């Protein structure tokens with residue numbers, strides 16, 4: 001039986017690289033892969049899965065109004081072996097339900113790679129639905145500067161301060177993100193309050 005997989009991790013935990021390696025492994029076995037990426041993520045151009053280590057592959061952009069189940073049903077012969085989604089936290093919850101139905105009705109495995117939480121440590125709606133519906137959930141890990149396991153995607157402003165307010169979906173600009181453990185993330189905020 002095919003499964004719905006959710007592989008989550010903070011930024012810098014090699015999610016995109018793992019997505020592309022998974023695609024490579026299936027294609028090496030002669031299988032067809034439908035690679036998807038939500039259109040909400042425009043950092044490296046819509047329609048590309050890009051990894052920091054230099055891997056890049058074209059992907060179909062998913063917009064909120066798309067019904068993935070209908071598209072898959074109509075184009076089944078093009079890609080009916082496996083589906084891989086990068087930046088899956090930006091999926092609409094209904095997309096996750098559509099993918100779940102593809103898994104069950106077509107016996108096609110679906111691998112979703114994405115963040116668990118945003119820079120405020122709040123879960124993305126797409127990720128929440130994946131936690132609710134996935135058959136297999138595992139964490140891709142990376143380290144904080146202290147050596148502990150990173151679990152927060154800290155948003156950093158131009159001065160290097162940790163930001164805890166703003167839009168969940170804000171991407172780019174002068175801000176960047178840093179994987180941190182919860183303890184260091186809290187400590188960085190306290191230090192900023194003391195210095196202010």
Ligand SMILES: [Zn+2]
Pocket residue numbers: 144145146147148180181182183184185
């Ligand atoms: Zn730390």
